[in-house]
Amino acid sequence: MSIHSKKSSPLFSAFKIVLKILAIICWVIALFFCIVSFALISENVPAFLVGLLIFSLPCAFIGCVLWHFSSDKKKKNRTGITEKQYDRQQSEKIIGNTADSSKESSVLNQIQRSDNQSMQSKGKAMVMPRADTLNNQVNYQVDSTFIDAAKTADCAVVDTETTGLGKGSRLLDIGIVLIENERITATFSQLTNPGTANTSGAAAVNHITQDMLYGQPAPSQVLVPVLEAIKGLPLMGHNLAYDISIINNEANLAGIAKLQPSQIYDTMDLSKEMFPDASSHTLASLLDRLGVKEPEQHRALSDALQTWQAYQLLCKMDAPRAETVEERQRSKQRGKAKTNDVMRARYLSGKSSEPVNEKPEGVQLEAHAGENLSGSALYQDVLRKYPRGSYFWVTLSRDFIQSGKYKDYPTVFVYLDGEGIGFLGARLMAKHWGQIPDGSVVALAHTSNCADETQPYKARVELPAAHEPVDLTAYMKVYSNEL
Structure with missing residues (x-):
């Protein structure tokens, strides 16, 4: 192909x-x-x-x-579809509502609406980028190496990151990989500042903060030279209709020519062709079925590179195959982890996700699953030091549960500014066993954004994605007298 x-x-x-x-x-x-x-x-x-x-x-x-x-070929094949087919498909698609991602999209959209409604009810506006950063790079130019490579390229692999999934979402990050003779000849990556804040739901997935957007060019400043460089090239992507719709929305706002590819190559469509019974056709699930174990980073350039890698591997497949039980289980776990990433944004409700305290020294854990801490009710004085919904740095220390049904089970105690705020219960610990190393460990945590001030503060700590539960009986503190 x-x-x-x-x-x-x-x-x-x-x-x-x-x-x-x-x-x-x-x-x-x-x-x-x-x-x-x-x-x-x-x-x-x-x-x-x-x-x-x-x-x-x-x-x-x-x-x-x-x-x-x-004449142009009108029959759909594994290499791409015609522009006329693309236009028809794009008009029929509901952005972000494909069969395998509808639940995730629904969660994101619900949280985005919840954030907006919460801010309106409280009379608060979203945190906006500083106005003086919107047009600070009027003479923005694309590297000449990329422009020259685009002149002879066979295809451009495109991916974007945005402020949300619904209509009106704005461009935050664009990544492009140029392909010629089956080889990567150039890449392009650029954050953009659309002048609107990244929603908490989207930020939970792409991890793009407002500070990262300060000083970045506006989308129009980036798209003018970029779209000119790749004009007329066939495009490749994963759920490409969404990326093109975002780019063309920005082009329409800027009053510039829209992106009109001569042909498209969608690895999501190829995934459905080669894995017809798969439970999910997200890029991460597709890469897993193709044997690629690199995690999806949800940044535009890295996703574009992985899309090209997936396409190459799909080309080598001789025939469709079924999804294995193990692949289906891993796909389900990734879906839960992504949902956790998004759902924890509900605690922000439009507030800043920047930590309110200074980051301690130590190894930082990946943040993919927000888990409730046990015992938070005993540490209200410590938690009330910061407003509800605040994000803050905490330190983690391995120990054993001191009392109760799960006494002597291994756990992790969590400390805010040197004072305890709770610990992981035995059931949660079984899902995160082995993820917290010895020594100084740092993680993000936050409190729930409850409007009722009479309710106690509830703390959650951000941990790596949960795995299948482990029987912790063998790791109990049975030698307490020796310690």
Whole structure:
């Protein structure tokens, strides 16, 4: 499945017109021989057959072949679809509502609406980027290496990160990988500052903070040279219709020409073709089925590179295959982890996700699952030091549960500014066993954003994605007298 589709040119268009004219001439000649043959049928039957078979049919066949090569292919195949098909598909698709991602999209959209409603009810506005950072790079230029590589590229792999999944979402990050002769020839990556804040739901997935957007160019400043560079190139992506819709929305706001690819290659469509019974067709699930164990980073350039990697591996598959039980289980776990990433944004409700205290020294844990701490009710004085919904740095220390049903089970105690605020219960610890190393460990935590001040503060700590529960009986503190 090669992708050596070049940009269209006037010479190529003229060549297609010539082919069509030749095809018409062949059909006229075939029709002429048919008329002559029918005129002779009453006098000489063999003459009719000779004229029809030897002259008419070959000319008609040659005309069909010439017409076929002069027209765009309309049959969908594993290498791509035509622009007309793409336009129809894009108009029919509900952005972000594909079969395998509808639940995740629904959660994101619900949280985004919840954030907006919460802010409106409280009379608070979203934290906006500083106005002086919106047009601070008026003379933004794309590296000449990328522009030169685009002139001879066969395809551009595109990915974006945005402020949400619904209509009106704005561009935050764009990544492009240029391909020529099946090789990567150049890459492009740029954060953009659209002048609107990243929603808490989207930030929980792409981890793009407002501080990262300060000083970045506006989307229009980036898209003007970028779209000109890749104009006319076939495009590749994963759920590409969404990325193109975001780019074209920004182009429409900026009053510049929209992105109109001559052909598209969607690895999500290929995933559905090669893994028809798969429970999920997200990029992470597809890579897992293809044997790639690198985690999806949800940043534009890294996702574009992984999309190209997935495409290459899909090209090597001889036939579709079924999803294994293990792959389905891992896909389900990734879905839960992503949902946890999004759901923990509910605690922010439009507030800043920047930690309110200084980060301690230590190894920082990945934040993929917010887990409730046990015993928080005993540490209200410590938690009330910061407003509800605040994010803060905490330190973690391995120990054993001191009392209760799970006494002497291994656990992790959590400390805020040196004072305890709770610990992981035995059931949660079983899902995160082995993820917290010895020594100084640092993680993010936050309190729930409850409007009722009479309710106690509830703390959650951000941990790596949960795994299948482990039986901790063998790790109990049975030697307490020796310690």
